[in-house]
Amino acid sequence: MKFELEESLRGAPDEKLLEDMRRSAKAIGRVTITMAEYERSGKAHPSTIQRRFGSWPKALKLAGLQPSRSKIWITDEELFENIKSLWMSLGRQPRYTEVRAPNSRFSAGTYENRFGSWAKALREFVAWVNSDASDQPQQDAEQALDAADATIQICSTTRRTRREISDRQRFRILVRDGFRCKACGASPLKEPGIELHVDHVLPWSKGGETTDDNLETKCKQCNLGKGNAFHV
Ligand SMILES: [Zn+2]
Missing domain, CATH: 1.10.10 (Arc Repressor Mutant, subunit A)
Known part of the structure; x- marks a missing residue:
């Protein structure tokens, strides 16, 4: 030098x-x-x-650079997204001692400061996951359909839900199904290469709605119908 x-x-x-x-x-x-x-x-x-x-x-x-990140600028959404990633990487509810680098972007202390305690942060997180509105049946629309003949023509072609499965809904289904394929039981928690898909049970194209009860977890192989391609 x-x-x-x-x-x-x-x-x-x-x-x-x-x-x-x-x-x-x-x-x-x-x-x-x-x-x-x-x-x-x-x-x-x-x-x-x-x-x-x-x-x-x-x-x-x-200098045209972004503002430095500080805790006050971290949104609840970011904190919840981080719990979601942590939960998905562990395949279960993260423990207090697991909320740390490198797996977690934020420390347990950040959650305590924001929500009071890690347990409270988890409760808020669950509420956030469940507050996803896209899969809630729209009662109003159904009632309107019963009420007036004139609206049936319009409403019969409209769907209660959107086809797209939101990230939160996908997470909910993965947790419910234990991060395992409902058809063959494969899980990335046991075999790292396994890719899980969340898809409609009754296909959207056949009138299936994007509601939790019409969604299930399948591995990529089973979802694409190639699981037993040999026997076709
Ligand atoms: Zn499978």
């Missing part, structure tokens, strides 16, 4: 400082950078940048 003095950016033009922030963020593969990270990889001292631009967030904005 060549012996040289580090180039000081103390008196450098604004654009040079911003450019160095972008370079440092890129070096760690991110679209933002914290002061602590910049202190390790940047050429200027973060406080130099802070003073120059008024604050670190202002400097980030001028």
Whole structure:
């Protein structure tokens, strides 16, 4: 390694400082950078940048970088999505001690701060999973159908649910079915290569609705009907 003095950016033009922030963020593969990270990889001292631009967030904005992530900006949705991923990777309800890196994006403490306790966070999560409205039968539509002859023509062709299975509904079905294929029992928890699909029991094309009771978990092989292709 060549012996040289580090180039000081103390008196450098604004654009040079911003450019160095972008370079440092890129070096760690991110679209933002914290002061602590910049202190390790940047050429200027973060406080130099802070003073120059008024604050670190202002400097980030001028550099065209994303605001640093802070706990107050994490949404409930992100916290719930993280529980969902954790649950799916474990194939069961995550325990308090499992809510940590690298499997979890957020610490158990983050959940405690937001919801009061991990147990309360789990209860909120379950409510969130079940609050998915797309599979709830629309009673109003059915009642309207009974009420007026004139609407039957229109309503008879409309469906109660959408064809698409939402992420939350898919998760619900996977949990209900124990992350196992309902036809052959295959599970990615035992065989990592197994891919599980959630699909309609009575096909959508034949009038099957996207409700929990008309959905089931099948492995890719069984779902594509290739499970016993040899016997066809
Ligand atoms: Zn199967």
